[in-house]
Amino acid sequence: MTFVSVIRRIAACLALSGLALGSSGCQSMIVFDPKGPVGAQERDLIYFTIGLCLIVIVPVLLLTVWILWRYREKRSGSVPYQPEWSHNTKLEVIWWGVPIVIILILAIVTGRYTHALDPAKPLKSDVKPVTIQVTSLNWKWLFQYPEQGIATVNYVVIPEKTPIRFELTSDGPMNGFWVPQLGGMIYTMSGMATTLYLQADEPGSYLGTGGNFTGREFAKMAFPAEAVKKADFDQWVSEAKSSGNVLTEDNYQLLAQPGVADKLTFASIPQGLFHKIVHEYSMSRGAPAGIDQKAITLSGELAKEHTEGGQLAPDSEPSVHAGQAGRSGRHGHLIDGSGTTQDQRK
């Protein structure tokens, strides 16, 4: 194997992978084609990170090729050979120093962006935010509009140029809510509510998807996020309100059963359903029959103590976080050994 052929093949290798990259065209990468302020800032941050990394990586790759070329054994004689040379303080200071400086810069930028792009931080806007309560179910999404009193399943409609306050929870395994062109992902978790602010700057139908594996029909959890003009949104709301399809508590329990669903629209929602999902329903999904459990009933007093969600205080440590979730478990309901769960022991 001559060295020239090594280089040729490396080049071929890179060309092939470049082809693979180019075949789709970077244009179509939706993360790089944001339609809202959050997504745009995240894209800028990604570009900045890539740029910063390239400062180190390009010289390293060039250096690798040069060293391999120059000091290959076949060429020996014309180039120096120093088998004992193994230490040089000046050089080592340089290559400890350069990465430290770059990481320092990146750390400062990351710290600033992490606070600026905190998902729970309201967006600066003159328009009053619209609240949408998102529940991930097995295997469908429920979107409730508490201010409008309507709900949808497996699609969400939002007004453009309006901050949307998503409150997210899960009635089942942990999932993730992700609309790449509007902004980053956030987990939906049972027994607690997370908050995510997003905004669409122009009308369009954007891909939304589930971010964390939840079982059999997980692949069916993609949903369209449709951004429409304010007037169209109002019209859509009034149409939905007149559709006559009502979401009741019983309907919800049916919806929460494992299975897939079509797109649905509900003209009304029960009072405080999201709250109940977070604090009651999602915390009473017990193991299937077969494990004989003693039911524990919750005293009426405890039930009143419900607080607002399990969202973390920004400065809390993960263990504290876990502790809070554990505490909210106190408000949990009776352990229900049957009913909602399937028994499919193979």
Add this chain to the structure above:
Amino acid sequence: MLDNLKDFASWFFVTGDPLIYGADVSIVMTVIAILFVLTFFKKWGWLWREWLTTVDHKRVGIMYIISALLMLFRGGFDALMLRTQLAYPDMKFLSPEHYNQVFTTHGTIMILFMAMPLMFGLFNIAVPLQLGARDVAFPFLNALSFWLFFFGAMLFNMSFVIGGSADAGWLSYPPLSEMTGSPGVGEDFYIWGVQISGIGSLMTGINFIATIVKMRAPGMTWSKMPMFTWSVLASCIAIIIAFPVLTVTLALLFVDRYLGAHFFTMDGGGNSMMYVNLIWMWGHPEVYIVVLPAFGIYSEVVATFSKKRLFGYASMVFAMMAISVVSYYTWLHHFFTMGSGADVNTFFAISTMIIAIPTGVKIFNWLFTMYRGRISFPTPMMWTIAFIPCFVLGGMTGVMLSVAPADFQFHNNYFLIAHFHQVLIGGVAFGYFAGLFYWWPKMFGFKLNETIGKWAFWIWNIGFYVCFMPQYVVGLDGMTRRISTYGWDTGWWGLNFTSTIGGFLMGLGFLFTVWQIAHSIRFMEKDTTGDPWGGRTLEWSIPSPAPIYNFAITPVVTERDEWWEEKQRNAAGKASKKQQPLSPIHMPKNSALPFIQAVCWFTAGFGLVFHWLWLAIPGLLGVAATLLAHSFNYDTDYYIPVDEIQRTEAEARRTV
């Protein structure tokens, strides 16, 4: 009666899928073939005496490596099934349930039953030899570690045909992995398979720390220890700190599933996020556990094939120790999207980036080891060179992922998948291949065919880039991980199809590797020198394969690259050190107990999977009995007499 039996069988065995039936048939055929060969050639006694009861670190190492290569086949086959399913939109090749089982199995096998044993195999082969030691600190425990790994892996693999596999992802997040989400036995197979082999890993960690700390040859101070051994020490420190966390986490999950406890359940006040935290407190150091020894291998290989001292030894050691410590403070970067708040995310983002610093330093040191060297390009070096650009790119995407707000856009999509495959294949697998080919002559006494090896190398590498580069793109195009199918409207087809082609190229690379090994066995090119590469460290100073006692005379170390310096001294005509006279060598006796105890663990594990106490209790009693039997056994060692040592050395054409 017959109906009952039928019911039982249809529940006990996995049924209803032609792929599974095919696998059933091939498994039965393979087992029959193995039994036949062993009986026909009267190899049972040989197998038992020489392998199943051995406590020799070199043989344990070989058994680790063979198991790891078999698991690589299994995990790789799983990968190809996944890629086939994703090659076209709306594919019907695997049902969603089957797809979920396959990706869970693929991940678990590749990390826990392929990377770990391959790594332990290389530990076993190289570390005692590099230290100038006769064996590891606790040879009995070492054999037990191997058999626990082996039977843990068997238990996990059995779920493929019996009972059904785990399908909640390789880390089995609850509540999906709880009885509510996974009522089948698959999760229990996962728990016990990983648990049993995990106990083995923990013991290996203890064993190798003790070996390295206490059994270095006279004169080998810390600053004269070979770099691979340093990397093993760093990795083992991480093992003994991280693996107990895994043990507890899996035990708690099992208590939840079996006794109905509420650690991670949705009801009863349980907290599933605690599991996510705990599993990553093990899971993240685990990544460094497997990559650190690979760094050690690169250091050995680069120095050997550049015919030059390793550059920046102190920096290298410091960098590895730093990585091993900082890796405990980064686990939360696996779930920035949990909404832990900006301060927490910032902390873990920065701690993650910090790891890039020592890693980057190591790359520079390797480059400057080659600088002003004489670089030759046999296969171990090829893998090492391929590692550098691959890992640099993987490291760059890693730094991108560590930026918390940007991670919101990368998390759990194919960008992440491409990143960790790039560091795990480009960093870990390439390193272990380099190590395997590097130490192969020392293990078996012959070199592997270079030409076929180079073919395998190029096919692997091209396959790798074709497979994973498109995944970065498709991830940024919104394709999340673990989806079993996608629609035509997504526009992801072209990239996925390319990626599948790359996957199959890597599969072809694996076949070339198999061919390379088979060809090399057939046309064996014996290594009579014991030092085929012009090595630098002590393992190359003894014959290949190493005699059972490793070193006839315990070497005395005066320099960092002792063997290289010794060769220089000899070439310069400087008088060699005065040889000590031979004396009888103290060796541990073989023992059947590790094997039997692991069988007992396997029985107990199988019983617990099916909640059959009538099987689990005898199994656990068997474990206790073998422990006691070992404690009461005082006849555990013997001496190799001097004339036998002389005979062995003479056979290896050595004069003592």
Add this chain to the structure above:
Amino acid sequence: MTHSANHTNELVHEDGHHDLEELRKFGFWLFLITDCILFSVLFATFVVLREGTAGGPGPKDIIEMPGVIAETFILLTSSFTSGLAVLSLNKGSRQGLIGWLAVTILLGACFIGLEMSELLALISEGHTIRTSAFLSGFFTLVATHGLHVSVGFFWILAIILQLSRHGITPVTTRKVQITSLYWHFLDAVWIFVFSVVYLMGVM
């Protein structure tokens, strides 16, 4: 046998290798680190889940301090007698060594007995591991410690038998030292169980 073991050690020294028994003690220290981490994780989960009573009983409702104090006293005493056993070992008194080891594990058995009755009483009142996350954490932590003590019981029993067969040799000496270390470790863990689970529970 005894002779052979002595012989082994001398030769190992001559070989320039390190003392085999020292090596094993070092290995055991490493094991204790892992066990320490194991308990730390269990403590952490317990603390996280302590409030997760799901409407069931809390710590104050289930903890009976007198029994726990008795358990503590017994285990601390057994640690002391384990220390006396090592003193006898150093003096070379086989009789004293076996005697103190026997006292140690008898105290250990009393501890286990009391703990079992405490836990069984809870279960009979309907407070089981299934009741709530708090009780899951409680049972698992306490039972894991109890399991360790039970293992120690059988282990030391086995060593008593070996001592009566082989006498005090480098091998048995090492074994006694290791088990003593183990026993003290379990005592230390119990102090934490006592403070974190019981004292903080009733406070």
